[in-house]
Amino acid sequence: MSNRTALVTGASRGIGEACVKSLAGAGYRVVLAARSVDKLQELASELQGRGAEAFAVEVDLRSHESITASFAKAAKEFGRIDILVNNAGITKDGLAVRMKQTDWELVLQVNLSGAFYAIQQALPGMMKERWGRIVNISSVVGEMGNPGQANYVAAKAGLIGLTKSLAQEVGSRNITVNAVAPGFIETDMTHGLSEELKQKMLSQTPLKRMGTAEEIAHAVKFLVSEEAGFITGHVLDVNGGIYM
Numbered sequence: 001m002s003n004r005t006a007l008v009t010g011a012s013r014g015i016g017e018a019c020v021k022s023l024a025g026a027g028y029r030v031v032l033a034a035r036s037v038d039k040l041q042e043l044a045s046e047l048q049g050r051g052a053e054a055f056a057v058e059v060d061l062r063s064h065e066s067i068t069a070s071f072a073k074a075a076k077e078f079g080r081i082d083i084l085v086n087n088a089g090i091t092k093d094g095l096a097v098r099m100k101q102t103d104w105e106l107v108l109q110v111n112l113s114g115a116f117y118a119i120q121q122a123l124p125g126m127m128k129e130r131w132g133r134i135v136n137i138s139s140v141v142g143e144m145g146n147p148g149q150a151n152y153v154a155a156k157a158g159l160i161g162l163t164k165s166l167a168q169e170v171g172s173r174n175i176t177v178n179a180v181a182p183g184f185i186e187t188d189m190t191h192g193l194s195e196e197l198k199q200k201m202l203s204q205t206p207l208k209r210m211g212t213a214e215e216i217a218h219a220v221k222f223l224v225s226e227e228a229g230f231i232t233g234h235v236l237d238v239n240g241g242i243y244m
């Protein structure tokens with residue numbers, strides 16, 4: 001068992017759910033954060049049933065106040081956050097020429113600003129402890145671009161810039177900051193995509209299949225481990241080879 005505490009945003013389903021399950025299985029204390037608090041509580045109970053220490057906390061990443069409050073609740077329960085996985089993310093796709101201001105702002109707010117404010121909450125404790133791990137879940141499209149997703153891609157590329165800058169700021173405190181860039185992964189986020197688009201993506205993926213949430217969780221578990229202590233500012237592609 002580790003005495004480290006990991007907070008994962010967007011833990012109510014998909015990749016975030018896989019991350020908390022994987023981290024709890026590896027012996028970390030886990031804080032599950034998202035808006036769907038009933039689902040989080042259900043997952044936390046499931047993990048507790050398997051002997052893990054898990055705590056569910058409601059957070060809406062659109063709100064700075066909500067982020068601050070959620071970290072305060074987590075601190076009351078478990079103390080310092082040692083590991084932060086900024087996983088929550090949304091899409092509001094559309095061509096740039098017609099994109100509504102609200103769709104641009106919402107995606108930037110949740111996917112980029114929300115992650116940054118969460119980092120600001122977690123950093124002081126990590127700096128004091130001189131140990132910390134931050135993993136930002138970016139996307140392959142943050143590296144290669146994607147038509148119809150200017151807002152999402154800007155946010156995901158922004159997370160990569162944030163990762164590299166922060167890695168340089170806090171490296172001397174023994175805090176590593178990395179990004180994972182998933183390719184095409186089977187979750188609610190990709191469920192609604194047309195069959196045509198799915199086939200197109202798969203034809204461009206050398207491994208000829210979608211990835212699983214668990215495969216992203218494995219990468220996250222590695223990056224937060226002691227063994228990954230000399231890796232920082234890195235973008236780890238877990239994408240079936242669609243972008244190299």
Ligand code: NAP
Pocket residue numbers: 009010011012013014015016033034035036037059060061062087088089090110137138139140181182183184185186187188189190
């Ligand atoms: P998902 O199944 O749609 O889950 C998204 C998660 O984000 C949910 O837990 C959701 O929880 C949370 N969330 C959304 N808005 C939020 C808000 N305002 N405040 C707090 N939490 C919020 O997506 P996923 O596929 O697991 O994606 C996870 C991450 O991987 C995202 O950052 C996504 O961009 C990235 N990614 C996914 C893929 C893919 O193919 N699936 C590829 C590349 C990157 P609530 O609704 O309960 O708040």
